[in-house]
Amino acid sequence: MSQRTKIKALLESEQTNIEVTVKGWVRTFRNNQFIALNDGSTNSNIQIVVDFENTDPNLLKRITTGAALSVVGELVASLGKGQKVEVKAKQIEVLGDSDPEKYPLQPKKHSLEFLREIAHLRFRTNTFGAVFRVRNSLSYAVHTFFHERGFVYLHTPIITASDAEGAGETFHVTNFDLAYPPRTENGDVDFKQDFFGRATNLTVSGQLEGELGAMALSDIYTFGPTFRAENSNTTRHLAEFWMIEPEMAFYDLEDNMNLAEEFLKYLIGYVLKNNAEDIEFLSQRLAEEEKQKPQNERSETTLIEKLQFCLDNDFQRLTYTEAIDILKESTPNKKKKFTYLVEGWGTDLQSEHERYLVEKHFKKPVILTDYPKEIKAFYMRQNDDGKTVRAMDILFPGIGEIVGGSQREERLEKLEQRMTEMGIPTEELWWYLDTRRFGSCPHAGFGLGFERMVQFVTGMGNIRDVIPFPRFPKNAEF
RNA sequence: UCCUGAGUAGCUCAGCCGGUUAGAGCAUCUGACUGUUAAUCAGAGGGUCGCUGGUUCGAGCCCAGCCUCAGGAGCCA
Numbered sequence: 001m002s003q004r005t006k007i008k009a010l011l012e013s014e015q016t017n018i019e020v021t022v023k024g025w026v027r028t029f030r031n032n033q034f035i036a037l038n039d040g041s042t043n044s045n046i047q048i049v050v051d052f053e054n055t056d057p058n059l060l061k062r063i064t065t066g067a068a069l070s071v072v073g074e075l076v077a078s079l080g081k082g083q084k085v086e087v088k089a090k091q092i093e094v095l096g097d098s099d100p101e102k103y104p105l106q107p108k109k110h111s112l113e114f115l116r117e118i119a120h121l122r123f124r125t126n127t128f129g130a131v132f133r134v135r136n137s138l139s140y141a142v143h144t145f146f147h148e149r150g151f152v153y154l155h156t157p158i159i160t161a162s163d164a165e166g167a168g169e170t171f172h173v174t175n176f177d178l179a180y181p182p183r184t185e186n187g188d189v190d191f192k193q194d195f196f197g198r199a200t201n202l203t204v205s206g207q208l209e210g211e212l213g214a215m216a217l218s219d220i221y222t223f224g225p226t227f228r229a230e231n232s233n234t235t236r237h238l239a240e241f242w243m244i245e246p247e248m249a250f251y252d253l254e255d256n257m258n259l260a261e262e263f264l265k266y267l268i269g270y271v272l273k274n275n276a277e278d279i280e281f282l283s284q285r286l287a288e289e290e291k292q293k294p295q296n297e298r299s300e301t302t303l304i305e306k307l308q309f310c311l312d313n314d315f316q317r318l319t320y321t322e323a324i325d326i327l328k329e330s331t332p333n334k335k336k337k338f339t340y341l342v343e344g345w346g347t348d349l350q351s352e353h354e355r356y357l358v359e360k361h362f363k364k365p366v367i368l369t370d371y372p373k374e375i376k377a378f379y380m381r382q383n384d385d386g387k388t389v390r391a392m393d394i395l396f397p398g399i400g401e402i403v404g405g406s407q408r409e410e411r412l413e414k415l416e417q418r419m420t421e422m423g424i425p426t427e428e429l430w431w432y433l434d435t436r437r438f439g440s441c442p443h444a445g446f447g448l449g450f451e452r453m454v455q456f457v458t459g460m461g462n463i464r465d466v467i468p469f470p471r472f473p474k475n476a477e478f
Numbered sequence: 479u480c481c482u483g484a485g486u487a488g489c490u491c492a493g494c495c496g497g498u499u500a501g502a503g504c505a506u507c508u509g510a511c512u513g514u515u516a517a518u519c520a521g522a523g524g525g526u527c528g529c530u531g532g533u534u535c536g537a538g539c540c541c542a543g544c545c546u547c548a549g550g551a552g553c554c555a
Contacts, residue, residue: 031514052512065505082515106489106505108516113548114489168554205555230553231479243555339551351551404555449555462548474546 004070008041011085016077022046022087023070023095025124028107029063034080035089037069040123043130043281047078047086059092065107066098066124112465119469120478127285130278131466134271135454139223141270142244142450145263146221151246154213154220156206161198162428169229170201171239202227206245207445208379208432211408214247214443215435221246223450231473235462236400238451240471247445253381253390253407256444257367260394260403261315263448264365268307271457279304279457286459303459306397315365315394321345323368326361327353348375351400358395366395378422380406381442382414392446399456405446412436 004021024039024046032052036045048071052060063069073089080086104118105125115122122128143153159173175195176182182193191199206222213220226243246259272279283303290298301309318326327333327342327349340350349368358366370388373380380389394403409415415436419426426433454466464470469478 028516030517031512033512034514034517036515047515049513078513080513080515100506101488104488108489108504110489117547226555228554232553233479233548234551234553235549237554241555399555401555447555452555 006041007037007039007044007046010046010075010087011042011044011083013075013085016075016085018075019072019090020075020087021070021072022048023068026063026065026067026069026098028065032060035063035069035071037071038124038129040129040133043126043133043277044083047080047083048073048092049086049088050092051089055092059094062094062097063092064098064100064103066100066103066105067094068096068098069093070095112462116464116470123468126281128465130281131454131458131460132468133278134275134282134458135466137271137275138267138454138457139242139450141267142221142223144270145266146219146246149219151219151221152213152217154206154210154217154222156203156209156213156222156224158203158225159196159200160203160209161196161200162208168204170204171227171229173200173202204228205243205447207247207447208429210245210247210445211432211443212435214249214445215439215441218249219246220248233473235464236452236455238463238467238470238472241463241467242450244448244450245445247443249441249443251407251444252442253369253392253444256405256407256446257317257369257392260392260405260446260448261367264394264403264453265311267453268310268457272304272307272311279307282458282460289461306459307457310365313364315367316362317367317369319370320349320368320372320388321370323349323353323357327356330356330361332356346372346374354395354400358397365397368393368395373418376406378418378424379408379415381409382418390444396452396456399452402452402456403446403448405444407442407444410436410440410442412440 004023007022007024010020010022022037022039024037027036027038027045029035033050035048035050037048038045048069050060050063070093071087071089072091073087075085076088078084078086105121110125112127115125115128123132146153173196174181174191176189176193182190184190191197194200203226205226206224210220210222222243222245224242225240227240228237229239230237232239246263248255248259251259286303324342324345330342332338332352333342338350338352338356340352342353354366357368358364369390369392370383371391371393372387373382373389376389376391380391382389390407392403392405393401396402409418412433415433416426419429451463451466454460455463458466460466464472
């Protein structure tokens with residue numbers, strides 16, 4: 001197979017009047033003369049100019065939208081205005097035909113809903129090409145951020161036996177014949193005979209295992225798939241999603257917040273610098289989408305401006321209690337515009353409240369800390385007031401909660417007492433409690449929903465459009 | 479899971495008060511044109527009106543159930 005130059009390199013080439021080989025897929029073929037060819041290396045296409053008068057008409061007919069081509073030709077300065085360089089074709093080979101009557105992607109705008117139905121082909125559109133190049137870049141940035149800081153990438157298990165984390169409904173893992181599972185004398189399914197000798201499920205979080213790593217390696221992070229069997233039908237939830245969970249020994253909540261804020265800014269800055277063309281495209285796409293909305297719902301700031309704003313400003317930090325006070329005194333609360341009115345201390349914040357704080361009151365990312373212990377997980381460190389825990393949630397405009405974290409309860413007695421109160425079996429988590437029995441120390445960590453971060457950076461409204469093959473209720477196609 | 483809205487050509491949609499042969503734009507195909515940038519111009523083909531049942535002389539339209547999709551809510555990341 002002869003070497004070919006990727007389109008990104010050709011478009012950036014300083015040299016012209018050189019022979020090149022280019023391969024890719026046809027986006028459009030205009031005037032029997034101009035092929036817009038794309039190979040995914042960049043959002044831009046290269047224009048191939050065909051000398052149609054001296055080309056076999058049967059070959060011309062096979063140059064259709066979606067067809068894969070190999071072109072040998074001369075890279076020249078373009079005569080047209082839309083591009084700097086183009087390739088004057090000397091030899092065109094159709095590597096793979098694409099029947100235009102059947103190929104679902106037409107040279108026109110498609111709705112995101114329609115493209116979701118053909119997720120196997122949507123990579124071939126400008127929008128999804130950009131989204132998945134940015135997603136790739138972000139995941140690379142996750143690793144560089146932590147590696148630059150001496151964190152150890154720890155692979156936590158996908159299959160676990162602990163159902164005790166309380167992070168949501170789990171998917172069961174079994175190799176039983178589901179029609180005839182072995183049963184015990186009293187008719188229950190006998191998991192002792194199952195593959196692992198016990199009931200198992202897909203992980204809902206790598207945190208507990210991550211803590212085990214941190215209690216020896218100091219700073220670790222996980223980055224892998226996570227599964228929730230919740231019947232969630234929203235633009236912010238998936239049944240299978242990727243989560244990043246750093247866990248740091250000798251960190252308190254303050255250190256934890258500092259790291260999280262630095263991390264989010266690093267990711268945004270990385271993409272602005274390294275994916276400028278794709279972000280620019282996505283920014284324009286979003287601006288056009290905004291134009292379709294009624295004027296009062298439109299956002300005046302562009303995607304790039306929003307990202308830059310996040311980089312340039314400190315996140316607003318305040319306690320849950322302070323947030324409740326602000327919400328109580330807020331205009332929508334007094335005028336009873338909220339669906340859920342804020343009256344007392346102790347209830348969880350609704351989406352509308354989070355959105356008010358982030359988008360209306362502070363107009364920037366917000367970190368909320370010290371939530372009531374009743375609405376948070378068992379492992380969070382209890383404050384001296386006996387009412388709150390050292391939790392922190394980072395709220396982003398348009399996304400809501402993007403990070404959830406806490407300083408962990410390192411005191412064995414306090415932890416066991418809380419687990420008992422919340423009905424979490426201490427025997428089952430004996431291995432977790434061992435870290436508190438042997439050399440316990442203050443530590444903290446957080447979880448970042450990777451897709452929510454990709455959503456924020458790309459400006460895509462639906463989380464199903466930022467993961468290549470989304471898994472959600474009633475859908476596991478592809 | 480709940481609330482609201484939607485499902486009509488490949489795509490995006492229109493379809494009046496229930497009435498004859500269900501329309502448009504784009505896409506596709508054919509022809510013309512040939513330095514185009516969502517090319518342009520002319521013509522053609524293309525429909526199980528989501529599914530099942532009901533009301534009616536007659537249903538794309540009314541009723542019931544179901545399925546799917548979108549937006550919002552809950553759960554959360």
